[in-house]
Amino acid sequence: MNARLVVLVSGAGTNLQALLDAARNPGYGATVVAVGADRDGIAALDRARDAGIPTFTLKVRDFETRGAWDDALAAACAAHQPDLIVCAGFMKLVGKGFLARFTGRCLNTHPALLPSFPGMHGVRDALSYGVKITGCTVFLVDEGVDAGPVLAQAAVAVADDDDEATLHERIKVAERALLVDTVGRMAREGWSVSDDRKVTIGR
Ligand code: GAR
DSSP states (O other): OOEEEEEEESSOOHHHHHHHHHHTSGGGOEEEEEEEESSSSOHHHHHHHHTTOOEEEOOGGGSSSHHHHHHHHHHHHHTTOOSEEEESSOOSOOOHHHHHHHTTSEEEEESSOTTSSOSTTHHHHHHHHTOSEEEEEEEEOOSSSSOSOEEEEEEEEOOTTOOHHHHHHHHHHHHHHHHHHHHHHHHHHOEEEOTTOOEEEOO
């Protein structure tokens, strides 16, 4: 049985595209059933429409409170009966209402080796710190900022002449492969999280 993925996006959607491409293989074990966004006019939504996947857009400013937006986002995702929610470049933090429904099956990808450089500018912050190795992290979302249990990580070397754009592009190559591999293994083999937040994929 294919795991049902709802993918949340805010931008270019190259991670979404990698998942859509992987899911064309029937052996992958997961299929994208809907794509949700917090804004219009982004390439990620075009990618979803090109693939014939239903989309929904919920903008925070259209709701009276952040909590109301969060509840609406959770309801829009739940309508597609997802097994997993994948935040793939989704630039909003989900809140309590959303997590009450989806804790343990909502994952996110971040362009740094957490717990280093959480937040909106993971690539820029790693570069300004001067690290020689950075990378990407796929993790389960909890109430913190990029703080949940780690599912998988990949390292990327920083080049002397990197700027934020060149480094981010190289990280994204590693990130797409890591995300596709991690989601596929979770879908096919299952996963568990111990009390001390260690994640095991596979039984
Ligand atoms: C990815 O590098 C992802 O890690 C980052 O946005 C990019 C989205 O790329 N997310 C964050 O920085 C979240 N804090 P994409 O739209 O091409 O998939």
